[in-house]
Amino acid sequence: MSRPQGIRTDKLSLWYTKFQALVDVSLEIDHGRVTGLIGPSGCGKTTLLRSFNRINERIEGVRIEGHVHILGDDIYAPEVDLVELRKRVGMVFQRPNPLPLSVRENVLFGLRVHVPRGELRRDELNHAVESSLKEVGLWDALKDKLGQRATSLSLEQQQKLCIARLLPLRPEILLMDEPCSALDPSATQRVEELIRELRDRYTIVIVTHNMAQARRISDECVFMLLGQVIEHRRTEDLFLSPKDERTANYVEGRFG
Amino acid sequence: MGVFATSATARRRHRTQKLAFVVLLGVTVLLILPVLAILGMLVYRGAPALSLEFLFSEPVRGMTAGGIWPAIVGTMWLVGVSLAISAPIGVLAAVYLNEYAGDTWYTRVIHLAIVNLAGVPSIVHALFGVGAFVLFFEFGTSILSASLTLAIMTLPVIIASTKESLSAVPMSFREACWNVGATRWQTIRHVVLPNSIAGILTGVILQVSRAAGETAPIIFTGAAVFVPFLPSSVNDQTMALSMHLFTLSTQVQNVPQEITYGTALVLVGLVVLINGVSIVIRSRIRRRRKW
Numbered sequence: 001m002s003r004p005q006g007i008r009t010d011k012l013s014l015w016y017t018k019f020q021a022l023v024d025v026s027l028e029i030d031h032g033r034v035t036g037l038i039g040p041s042g043c044g045k046t047t048l049l050r051s052f053n054r055i056n057e058r059i060e061g062v063r064i065e066g067h068v069h070i071l072g073d074d075i076y077a078p079e080v081d082l083v084e085l086r087k088r089v090g091m092v093f094q095r096p097n098p099l100p101l102s103v104r105e106n107v108l109f110g111l112r113v114h115v116p117r118g119e120l121r122r123d124e125l126n127h128a129v130e131s132s133l134k135e136v137g138l139w140d141a142l143k144d145k146l147g148q149r150a151t152s153l154s155l156e157q158q159q160k161l162c163i164a165r166l167l168p169l170r171p172e173i174l175l176m177d178e179p180c181s182a183l184d185p186s187a188t189q190r191v192e193e194l195i196r197e198l199r200d201r202y203t204i205v206i207v208t209h210n211m212a213q214a215r216r217i218s219d220e221c222v223f224m225l226l227g228q229v230i231e232h233r234r235t236e237d238l239f240l241s242p243k244d245e246r247t248a249n250y251v252e253g254r255f256g
Numbered sequence: 257m258g259v260f261a262t263s264a265t266a267r268r269r270h271r272t273q274k275l276a277f278v279v280l281l282g283v284t285v286l287l288i289l290p291v292l293a294i295l296g297m298l299v300y301r302g303a304p305a306l307s308l309e310f311l312f313s314e315p316v317r318g319m320t321a322g323g324i325w326p327a328i329v330g331t332m333w334l335v336g337v338s339l340a341i342s343a344p345i346g347v348l349a350a351v352y353l354n355e356y357a358g359d360t361w362y363t364r365v366i367h368l369a370i371v372n373l374a375g376v377p378s379i380v381h382a383l384f385g386v387g388a389f390v391l392f393f394e395f396g397t398s399i400l401s402a403s404l405t406l407a408i409m410t411l412p413v414i415i416a417s418t419k420e421s422l423s424a425v426p427m428s429f430r431e432a433c434w435n436v437g438a439t440r441w442q443t444i445r446h447v448v449l450p451n452s453i454a455g456i457l458t459g460v461i462l463q464v465s466r467a468a469g470e471t472a473p474i475i476f477t478g479a480a481v482f483v484p485f486l487p488s489s490v491n492d493q494t495m496a497l498s499m500h501l502f503t504l505s506t507q508v509q510n511v512p513q514e515i516t517y518g519t520a521l522v523l524v525g526l527v528v529l530i531n532g533v534s535i536v537i538r539s540r541i542r543r544r545r546k547w
């Protein structure tokens with residue numbers, strides 16, 4: 001069965017000044033699935049994820065070779081508009097990073113940045129807030145607290161809000177970098193549920209160092225080591241019958 | 257002995273802790289004492305001179321009587337004009353350096369220059385002001401020349417303190433913005449500036465009070481010992497509080513003591529007032545924005 005392509009990288013290499021953090025990464029990530037990125041700390045998971053929306057470029061001394069195609073378009077082509085790219089490829093970070101604004105303004109921030117003032121009608125804004133918060137399951141808890149500062153919410157709510165914040169821009173791809181690592185187990189469980197609910201509508205790439213989590217939520221899994229992709233298969237297959245010895249060692253917890 | 261009885265080491269630690277506390281308290285008191293002593297003396301000797309008459313009238317009889325109104329107005333002109341020049345330029349330069357410029361050899365040279373300029377004695381700025389503004393640009397000895405000199409003096413510190421406030425804004429806020437496709441400018445406008453404005457204002461206002469107090473930079477560039485009229489444009493010369501105090505205490509004989517101290521008290525009061533305003537602004541903004 002062939003699915004439309006979400007992300008394809010072609011011999012992608014990335015250097016931080018002299019240090020090579022990604023080595024010839026060639027990957028195909030299907031659209032409309034959850035793909036887990038696993039591997040020991042420092043193997044380049046975050047770096048790879050951040051090269052999918054070109055956030056890495058803001059770091060001094062970063063050099064990139066190779067190609068990344070998202071939904072068929074080469075995002076490192078010269079004519080690519082970063083603003084458009086980042087609208088379609090949203091990112092959730094390891095630590096929740098709501099802006100120091102109200103809940104409502106956090107959700108609307110993307111729209112405010114992209115649509116000229118005056119073209120935003122109040123009922124449209126209200127609708128965007130309501131539907132985004134509903135989609136992440138925060139509406140009932142927060143509908144009476146839309147004016148509250150987002151930074152005063154619980155970490156779980158903050159992280160969900162950070163996901164909600166991406167939705168008004170109608171992204172197609174959601175990148176998540178260890179989105180649960182700052183959360184307690186029950187909050188983690190609820191965020192995982194949310195990710196499962198979102199999986200049909202978006203291509204989700206999630207970095208995790210938690211193997212059990214990767215098994216629970218991902219359809220496919222990519223195992224990385226020292227900047228290279230070692231194995232990329234259906235999650236069950238990768239965990240039950242890894243082809244590469246290093247994958248086997250890692251998923252069985254012999255190093256990591 | 258019970259389980260919770262203090263041991264010998266614990267008692268020793270406790271003693272050390274107490275000693276450290278006493279020493280630190282002592283140093284703090286030593287720091288505050290001179291400030292209190294100066295303020296006390298100024299109030300004690302200067303307060304008798306204070307009156308509406310003193311504040312709002314001109315000096316008379318070779319400055320041995322009368323008030324200091326022209327000097328107050330002059331100081332406001334100098335500070336206002338220099339601030340109007342240095343604050344926008346300084347803040348914009350800091351925004352550029354912190355948010356746009358990369359870490360290259362020439363930005364490092366710029367940083368070095370800023371740090372060094374901030375340490376240059378004000379008399380050197382004064383000489384530069386004479387050479388550049390009074391003579392070369394032919395602005396003459398005027399409020400404009402003096403204010404430009406003050407602006408040059410305060411600019412590096414404003415840049416440095418603004419940069420510091422900007423870099424205190426967590427990187428994650430910027431990433432959150434870029435991540436929804438905000439441009440650099442939108443990020444600065446909506447997130448970086450609102451979250452650093454308190455620190456920026458504090459830095460700027462501290463420089464305002466510094467500009468109000470300096471004498472050297474204005475003495476050859478625009479301030480005069482006595483001007484019989486209030487300035488009406490930046491091309492006029494003017495009196496100034498700091499300059500007036502200098503004149504009263506070194507150049508004129510038979511000045512009643514309370515006039516000199518009264519002038520000093522007004523100058524210090526002005527500076528304290530400005531700093532107080534900055535503290536109020538800062539705490540109000542802080543209360544509004546927290547992270």
Ligand SMILES: Nc1ncnc2c1ncn2[C@@H]1O[C@H](COP(=O)(O)OP(=O)(O)O)[C@@H](O)[C@H]1O
Nearest residue numbers: 016019021040041042043044045046047048059
């Ligand atoms: N800004 C940076 N500058 C230099 N080296 C970096 C930078 N960010 C990450 N690295 C290095 O790149 C490698 C991969 O990092 P990262 O992608 O964060 O790994 P992971 O997310 O898998 O833990 C690590 O060795 C790390 O030290």
Ligand SMILES: [Mg+2]
Nearest residue numbers: 045046047177
């Ligand atoms: Mg990481």
